[in-house]
Amino acid sequence: xxxxxxxxxxxxxxxxxxxxxxxxxxxxxxxxxxxxxxxxxxxxxxxxxxxxxxxxxxxxxxxxxxxxxxxxxxxxxxxxxxxxxxxxxxxxxxxxxxxxxxxxxxxxxxxxxxxxxxxxxxxxxxxxxxxxxxxxxxxxxxxxxxxxxxxxxxxxxxxxxxxxxxxxxxxxxxxxxxxxxxxxxxxxxxxxxxxxxxxxxxxxxxxxxxxxxxxxxxxxxxxxxxxxxxxxxxxxxxxxxxxxxxxxxxxxxxxxxxxxxxxxxxxxxxxxxxxxxxxxxxxxxxxxxxxxxxxxxxxxxxxxxxxxxxxxxxxxxxxxxxxxxxxxxxxxxxxxxxxxxxxxxxxxxxxxxxxxxxxxxxxxxxxxxxxxxxxxxxxxxxxxxxxxxxxxxxxxxxxxxxxxxxxxxxxxxxxxxxxxxxxxxxxxxxxxxxxxxxxxxxxxxxxxxxxxxxxxxxxxxxxxxxxxxxxxxxxxxxxxxx
Ligand SMILES: Cc1cc2nc3c(=O)[nH]c(=O)nc-3n(C[C@H](O)[C@H](O)[C@H](O)COP(=O)(O)OP(=O)(O)OC[C@H]3O[C@@H](n4cnc5c(N)ncnc54)[C@H](O)[C@@H]3O)c2cc1C
Numbered sequence: 001x002x003x004x005x006x007x008x009x010x011x012x013x014x015x016x017x018x019x020x021x022x023x024x025x026x027x028x029x030x031x032x033x034x035x036x037x038x039x040x041x042x043x044x045x046x047x048x049x050x051x052x053x054x055x056x057x058x059x060x061x062x063x064x065x066x067x068x069x070x071x072x073x074x075x076x077x078x079x080x081x082x083x084x085x086x087x088x089x090x091x092x093x094x095x096x097x098x099x100x101x102x103x104x105x106x107x108x109x110x111x112x113x114x115x116x117x118x119x120x121x122x123x124x125x126x127x128x129x130x131x132x133x134x135x136x137x138x139x140x141x142x143x144x145x146x147x148x149x150x151x152x153x154x155x156x157x158x159x160x161x162x163x164x165x166x167x168x169x170x171x172x173x174x175x176x177x178x179x180x181x182x183x184x185x186x187x188x189x190x191x192x193x194x195x196x197x198x199x200x201x202x203x204x205x206x207x208x209x210x211x212x213x214x215x216x217x218x219x220x221x222x223x224x225x226x227x228x229x230x231x232x233x234x235x236x237x238x239x240x241x242x243x244x245x246x247x248x249x250x251x252x253x254x255x256x257x258x259x260x261x262x263x264x265x266x267x268x269x270x271x272x273x274x275x276x277x278x279x280x281x282x283x284x285x286x287x288x289x290x291x292x293x294x295x296x297x298x299x300x301x302x303x304x305x306x307x308x309x310x311x312x313x314x315x316x317x318x319x320x321x322x323x324x325x326x327x328x329x330x331x332x333x334x335x336x337x338x339x340x341x342x343x344x345x346x347x348x349x350x351x352x353x354x355x356x357x358x359x360x361x362x363x364x365x366x367x368x369x370x371x372x373x374x375x376x377x378x379x380x381x382x383x384x385x386x387x388x389x390x391x392x393x394x395x396x397x398x399x400x401x402x403x404x405x406x407x408x409x410x411x412x413x414x415x416x417x418x419x420x421x422x423x424x425x426x427x428x429x430x431x432x433x434x435x436x437x438x439x440x441x442x443x444x445x446x447x448x449x450x451x452x453x454x455x456x457x458x459x460x461x462x463x464x465x466x467x468x469x470x471x472x473x474x475x476x477x478x479x480x481x482x
Contacts, residue, residue, distance in 0.1 A: 019042045019043070020042070020043045020044075020150040021037050021045070021153070021154065022045050022128075022136060022150040022152070023044060023045070023156065024153070024154070024157055024292075025047070025048065025156035025288075025323075026054060026116065026123075026156070027053075027054030027156045027157070027158045027323050027324075028054060028056050028335035028336045028339070029323045029335045029338045030046060030154065030156030030323075030339075031054075031112055031115065032343075033154055033322070033339040034116055035116050036347065037346070038120040044121045045122045045123075045148060045150070046121045046122070046123050046124070047124045047126060047138050047148075048123065048125060048126075049125070049127040049141070051109050052109060052113040052116060052123070053109045053112035053113070054158055056332040056335075057112060058109060059178040060177075062104060062108055064205075065364055066100065066101040066104050066105075067098075067101050070100070070209075071204070071206075074090050074092055074210075075241075077090045083403055092209045092210050094183070094184055094209065095184050097209075098182065098183075124138055124146065125140065125141040126139050126140040126141050126146070127141075129292055130293045130295075130296040131147070131293070132296055133296070133298055133316075134151070134319065135147070135149040135296075135297070136148050136149070152319075152320075153297060153318065153320070154319075154320045154322060154342065155307060155319070155325060157289070157292065158288050158325060159286055159287050160285060160288055161177060161281065161282070161285055162285055164281065166193075166251050166254060167252075168254040171255075172254050172256040172279060173256065174193075174261075174279045175278060175279065175280050175281070176280070176281060176282075177198050177280070180280055186206075188211065188276075189212040189214070189275070189276040190203075190213045190276060190277070190278050191214050191263050191276035192214065192216065192279075192280045192282055193251055193279065193280070194215075194281065194282040195216075195217030195223075195245065196282060196283075197363050198282045199280070199282040200223075200363065201364055203238060203243045204238055204241060207241050207242050207243050208241065212242070212244075213243045213244065214244040214246065215245050216246045216265055216274070217247050217249065218249065219248070220248045221235075222235050222245070222247070226424070230375070230408070230426050234426060237365070237367065237407075238365070246265065246274075248268070249267040250265060250266045251263060252271070257275075260276070261276050261277070261278065261279045263275075263276065285330060286304070286305055287306045287327065289305045289306070294315070297319050298315075298317065299315035299319055302327060306328075307325050307327075308326075311354055312342075312345055312353055312354075313341060313342055313354065322338035323335030326338075329361070331359070331361055358373065359372070360372035360434065360435065362431030362434065364431070367393070367404065367407045367426055367428050368425075368430035369424070369425070370424070370425045370426075370430040370432070370435065372434055372437065372441065373421050373423065374412045374421040376388050376412065378412070379412045379421070379422075379475050380475055380479040381477070382475075384416070384477045385416070385475065385477055386413060386414060386415055386475050387412075387447070387472035387473070387474055388472055389411045389412075389472045390410045390473070391410075391466055391467040392408050393405050393426075395463075396427070398458045398459055398460045407426035407430065408426055409423075409425045409464070411423045411450075415474065417446070418447045418448055419441075420441040420446075422441075423437035427460070432460070433460050433461055433464070436461045437464065447468045450467070451465055451468035452465075453465065
């Protein structure tokens with residue numbers, strides 16, 4: 001998120017019923033905010049060009065996690081022999097999987113739409129663009145335009161997959177994450193450009209469904225924001241399941257040849273041509289600001305097209321930007337929390353800012369990677385001593401019992417206070433265990449409290465005891481400063 005300074009809006013914690021608002025985009029902030037403001041007596045118009053619920057519900061979290069559940073079922077059935085159970089040959093029905101996933105999406109979407117309407121929000125199906133200060137023109141989906149203005153404007157237009165500047169990419173039928181979720185024929189060989197979080201979830205998912213998968217990544221290693229041993233452990237798991245990684249690879253061009261797509265890459269100084277049936281482009285996402293003309297309302301764009309905001313999410317006087325469109329961590333829970341910050345400022349006089357809030361996340365590979373706060377590489381640069389506790393999942397009783405021993409748990413504590421500064425859990429249900437450690441952080445628990453806590457046996461979380469019973473590595477916090 002880019003920080004900028006906006007003068008304070010007029011006091012507005014007791015808005016009159018006549019206060020008017022436009023909410024552009026019904027994502028994870030726009031819908032809930034529109035409902036909350038309408039519930040407080042505001043007149044709210046919500047403008048959505050496609051689906052209420054936005055990316056998460058329609059083409060992000062919900063469909064991917066529902067589909068990952070099917071892929072895991074196939075994986076568990078295939079490896080059931082290791083647990084002494086014979087499941088027979090595994091057949092994947094992609095049509096059935098997509099039907100199930102899209103059914104869940106439809107329910108969530110309809111629920112979101114019904115929710116905003118029930119809250120008394122005026123919902124316009126159309127595309128908004130600014131024409132002046134807090135003035136927009138809406139091109140309605142069923143024809144015609146409307147000119148609207150309001151005292152407050154909230155922008156929650158999200159982001160879209162970025163297409164790289166790769167010769168041929170527009171002509172080969174390259175797919176985005178959104179397209180892939182609707183595909184009903186299993187790719188024989190899925191090439192994935194980019195090795196980030198979205199890429200890795202799809203790589204494992206399609207490998208488990210039965211596709212050959214090759215990931216082409218520019219960086220020399222995966223997930224540079226994570227500790228190297230964690231990224232390497234996850235790579236090893238995916239390789240074990242048949243995913244091929246070509247790291248340090250530069251994509252040069254792509255072409256369609258009949259049913260096949262070729263991708264030319266340069267790696268270690270040599271040119272190599274890969275051939276696949278499908279190409280997924282997963283090289284990042286771009287804020288949906290092109291054509292929005294936000295400058296007309298006094299907002300400024302950063303160099304990646306993100307709307308610049310201050311700590312209270314203000315982009316201009318009485319204009320706010322929430323969620324992915326402001327840049328920074330692009331997660332559903334962050335967008336949702338943005339709505340709480342703005343709602344509480346306007347309706348309850350709260351002064352909470354975005355700075356300092358925890359930014360947890362989970363990568364839904366299997367094992368999951370759950371992360372909050374500092375990891376080991378962050379602790380190296382902290383500037384004060386820390387202790388790093390690491391426990392391999394192969395030492396976790398519950399993981400051994402269930403045959404899910406890949407990964408590790410890691411916690412960083414402040415050496416002086418014993419307070420938790422961060423947790424990384426690569427393991428079965430790693431996101432859940434990380435969340436338990438996040439709650440401990442939020443509650444101000446110390447490493448010693450967690451070591452001595454009585455936790456139910458044999459849960460994964462019980463091994464938090466063992467994590468803090470181990471011998472920690474001590475870091476001075478100045479390891480990377482020269
Ligand atoms: C494949 C994938 C998997 C993901 N998995 C996770 C996950 O597991 N966990 C997680 O936390 N996050 C995940 N994310 C990220 C998450 O989906 C987003 O961070 C989240 O949806 C927040 O988005 P938002 O509220 O900023 O906007 P969005 O949800 O993107 O909503 C923006 C809305 O604005 C509308 N819009 C855009 N422009 C206009 C306009 N001019 N006029 C009117 N309407 C407009 C769009 O149609 C859209 O409905 C995933 C994303 C993807 C792509």
